[in-house]
Structure formats: C-alpha cells, structure tokens
Amino acid sequence: MSNSYSIRSAKIRNSTRFGLPAEFYRGYPQFANVDGWIELLSPDTVILQIIFLSEERNTG
Numbered sequence: 001m002s003n004s005y006s007i008r009s010a011k012i013r014n015s016t017r018f019g020l021p022a023e024f025y026r027g028y029p030q031f032a033n034v035d036g037w038i039e040l041l042s043p044d045t046v047i048l049q050i051i052f053l054s055e056e057r058n059t060g
Contacts, residue, residue: 003027005020005021005023005024006021007019007020007021030052031050034050034051034052035050035051036048036049036050036051037049037051
C-alpha cells in the first residue's frame, strides 16, 4: 500500500528541517520518536529509512 503525505520545510533555531503532518503519525504511530537515514538518489529524489531502536541494537 502506498500513501503520499506533504512535507514542509521548517526553520528550528539555526537548522532547517522537514516536518511530517500529524495525519501521518496518526496513521503510523510506530514512526513517532524514531531515528533514521535519508539518502539523496538524485537532485530531486530522496529515500528515507526508519531505524527502530530494537533494530539499532541488533545491528550496532
């Protein structure tokens, strides 16, 4: 299943970040408060990988 969500750039202190809408976290609460990686595939395409704490412990 594929769903699309809008992201917005937000300036927080001296850093600019992407923010996901609350609708995303309501639908997928398991993604709240997790870390991850973002990889640039091309100038306008990225892929995001979520790392759950249990996975991080097993691979690190």
